[in-house]
Amino acid sequence: MTHKSDPVIDNPASDLSVTLWGVHGSVPKPSLETSRFGCATSCYEITNDVQSLICDAGTGLVGLGQKLVQDNVKDIEIVFSHYHIDHVLGFPFFAPLYVPGMRVHVYASQEILGRSPGKMMKRLFAQPFFPMGLDAIKAELTCHDLSTRKTRLLCGATVECLPLCHPGGNAALRVQWNGKTIIYSGDFAHGDAATDAKLKSWFDNADLGLVECTFTPETYDKGHSFGHTHWEAAGALAGAARTWVGVHHHHLADDHDLATVDARLRALHANGQLGRDGQTIWL
Numbered sequence: 001m002t003h004k005s006d007p008v009i010d011n012p013a014s015d016l017s018v019t020l021w022g023v024h025g026s027v028p029k030p031s032l033e034t035s036r037f038g039c040a041t042s043c044y045e046i047t048n049d050v051q052s053l054i055c056d057a058g059t060g061l062v063g064l065g066q067k068l069v070q071d072n073v074k075d076i077e078i079v080f081s082h083y084h085i086d087h088v089l090g091f092p093f094f095a096p097l098y099v100p101g102m103r104v105h106v107y108a109s110q111e112i113l114g115r116s117p118g119k120m121m122k123r124l125f126a127q128p129f130f131p132m133g134l135d136a137i138k139a140e141l142t143c144h145d146l147s148t149r150k151t152r153l154l155c156g157a158t159v160e161c162l163p164l165c166h167p168g169g170n171a172a173l174r175v176q177w178n179g180k181t182i183i184y185s186g187d188f189a190h191g192d193a194a195t196d197a198k199l200k201s202w203f204d205n206a207d208l209g210l211v212e213c214t215f216t217p218e219t220y221d222k223g224h225s226f227g228h229t230h231w232e233a234a235g236a237l238a239g240a241a242r243t244w245v246g247v248h249h250h251h252l253a254d255d256h257d258l259a260t261v262d263a264r265l266r267a268l269h270a271n272g273q274l275g276r277d278g279q280t281i282w283l
């Protein structure tokens, strides 16, 4: 799904692309004033047009699920950075779960998050949060634990996790597939020197960095940032990636606010921009 007005980064020589299905942070905020950048929460599809690897299952996953059913994709893999509600809320509404014959594999790091993906699923599919239990799922659902070491997924990609500073834990994901490297930072607070250095070294060698830009330097207040960062600090970490895209926009930001940030960000970084729902980036 590509909007004509989107600043698509195009490399026709490659068959690997990343589509941003949800770039809004924390909670959806649908309105006319959020229609340009979008209001769906975290969901990113990496695909070689045959298989798809999904990072996070925010509300953006709902539309992606419809597309995967239409395309009759049978094997789907979803990697969770962490379990905060804006990163899992789309999962119970993921259409492939209710289609017999589909195989859905979910991955997350118990080591970093303190809870296995299987236990998280039991919490998600239960009253009072959701009317149905896990027994409503008709697809074959398999949960896998991720270590911080390299894990090979069924699609052929490898994934590594890096623990970041975020309440309850969060794993940055390094995905390597078809000779390309994609870093998805998920949610994090900058400022821990050792963690920042490691994350920067990941971005330095990446073809694409997806990095959270919840705050601006002016609105960022370390004591009330809830484990998030601002676009200038994000750019200092991700700026050496071949291309980087700011995601997880502040939940109260509208298109006017985000266009201002986008312009400031682009003035500092020729290889950076704020992402939009529906945007596709070819690697």
Ligand SMILES: [Zn+2]
Residues within 6 Å of the ligand: 025, 026, 042, 084, 086, 087, 187, 248
């Ligand atoms: Zn979040």
Ligand SMILES: [Zn+2]
Residues within 6 Å of the ligand: 082, 084, 166, 170, 187
């Ligand atoms: Zn979070």
